[in-house]
Amino acid sequence: MLISTRGRYALRVLLDIASKEGDDFSSLKLIAQRQGISLKYLESIISQLQAAGIVYSHRGKNGGYKLTKSTDEILLIDVLLAAEGSLRPVQCPALDNRDCGNDNCPTKDLWVQLNNTIVNFFGDKTLSDLLKSDKINLECYAK
Amino acid sequence: MLISTRGRYALRVLLDIASKEGDDFSSLKLIAQRQGISLKYLESIISQLQAAGIVYSHRGKNGGYKLTKSTDEILLIDVLLAAEGSLRPVQCPALDNRDCGNDNCPTKDLWVQLNNTIVNFFGDKTLSDLLKSDKINLECYAK
DNA sequence: AAAATTCCTATTAAGTAAATAGGAATTTGA
DNA sequence: TCAAATTCCTATTTACTTAATAGGAATTTT
Numbered sequence: 001m002l003i004s005t006r007g008r009y010a011l012r013v014l015l016d017i018a019s020k021e022g023d024d025f026s027s028l029k030l031i032a033q034r035q036g037i038s039l040k041y042l043e044s045i046i047s048q049l050q051a052a053g054i055v056y057s058h059r060g061k062n063g064g065y066k067l068t069k070s071t072d073e074i075l076l077i078d079v080l081l082a083a084e085g086s087l088r089p090v091q092c093p094a095l096d097n098r099d100c101g102n103d104n105c106p107t108k109d110l111w112v113q114l115n116n117t118i119v120n121f122f123g124d125k126t127l128s129d130l131l132k133s134d135k136i137n138l139e140c141y142a143k
Numbered sequence: 144m145l146i147s148t149r150g151r152y153a154l155r156v157l158l159d160i161a162s163k164e165g166d167d168f169s170s171l172k173l174i175a176q177r178q179g180i181s182l183k184y185l186e187s188i189i190s191q192l193q194a195a196g197i198v199y200s201h202r203g204k205n206g207g208y209k210l211t212k213s214t215d216e217i218l219l220i221d222v223l224l225a226a227e228g229s230l231r232p233v234q235c236p237a238l239d240n241r242d243c244g245n246d247n248c249p250t251k252d253l254w255v256q257l258n259n260t261i262v263n264f265f266g267d268k269t270l271s272d273l274l275k276s277d278k279i280n281l282e283c284y285a286k
Numbered sequence: 287a288a289a290a291t292t293c294c295t296a297t298t299a300a301g302t303a304a305a306t307a308g309g310a311a312t313t314t315g316a
Numbered sequence: 317t318c319a320a321a322t323t324c325c326t327a328t329t330t331a332c333t334t335a336a337t338a339g340g341a342a343t344t345t346t
Binding site: 138 | 144145146148150151154155158219231232233234235236243244245246247248249250253254256257260261264268273274276278279280281282283284285
Binding site for chain 1: 325
């Protein structure tokens with residue numbers, strides 16, 4: 001599975017924050033309740049989003065999280081890389097610009113191209129693209 | 144990881160068989176030795192390739208495996224689906240034409256498009272595409 | 287009949303993903 | 317000032333999947 005729950009949940013958290021539009025910070029507790037995801041798990045995920053500069057936080061009462069940029073400036077590739085750590089689709093040293101010792105490997109190019117395809121797929125999409133549909137239901141029913 | 148060792152090893156086995164060109168069956172024992180992969184593990188992988196109609200076998204002494212088709216007729220998508228079982232990049236019911244209950248999910252289209260992108264990537268490539276380079280070293284040095 | 291192979295079923299080992307747990311630090315508002 | 321609400325930090329546990337191993341049965345050739 002290329003994208004695990006961390007990546008999926010990260011998108012849902014950000015979409016949840018984005019949908020709130022106000023001046024207030026969105027508290028994770030409420031997000032967790034709305035999304036039906038454990039607060040503690042979300043904490044560990046959003047801390048990575050914060051480290052990546054996608055959200056910022058405010059502690060204490062009335063604290064929570066906000067997006068650092070508008071939704072059309074937040075690239076999905078950045079969200080997913082932050083949440084997943086890596087999106088490499090296959091274990092091949094070439095994807096990390098490392099050398100496997102076989103310069104004439106018949107599958108190296110294939111894996112590099114696949115990796116590029118995936119990075120490009122998420123590289124030209126933003127959070128706002130996910131919000132464009134006129135009817136949206138942020139609640140996810142699938143586990 | 145979208146593609147695990149099963150998928151990678153499946154390709155290597157098939158490329159190994161393809162490179163032998165003779166009338167003889169390729170025995171897994173020799174393939175395993177050449178590729179540095181456990182015989183028992185390869186047995187379980189190639190049995191899936193056989194079930195998918197990609198190779199056929201002959202038992203007993205001088206037995207082994209052959210490709211059922213020429214390399215330009217063997218699609219990588221079929222090899223990988225056979226070896227991996229599934230290539231879905233994310234757990235979303237829509238990828239299996241199932242219903243998650245949320246018709247207005249903001250990420251459903253994204254995942255469907257990603258899935259299509261991956262299927263299309265492997266759907267127009269064949270084993271012979273991997274063998275086109277003039278210099279090829281079938282041995283893989285990476286774990 | 288022996289050797290070499292595929293075939294079948296089950297089990298184990300290792301690694302990763304998913305979540306849980308407990309409490310410290312910070313901030314706000316009463 | 318203090319209690320409540322929040323983020324923050326570190327560690328642990330649980331569940332699941334991948335990867336591999338094991339043993340031997342069935343088949344075919346020489």
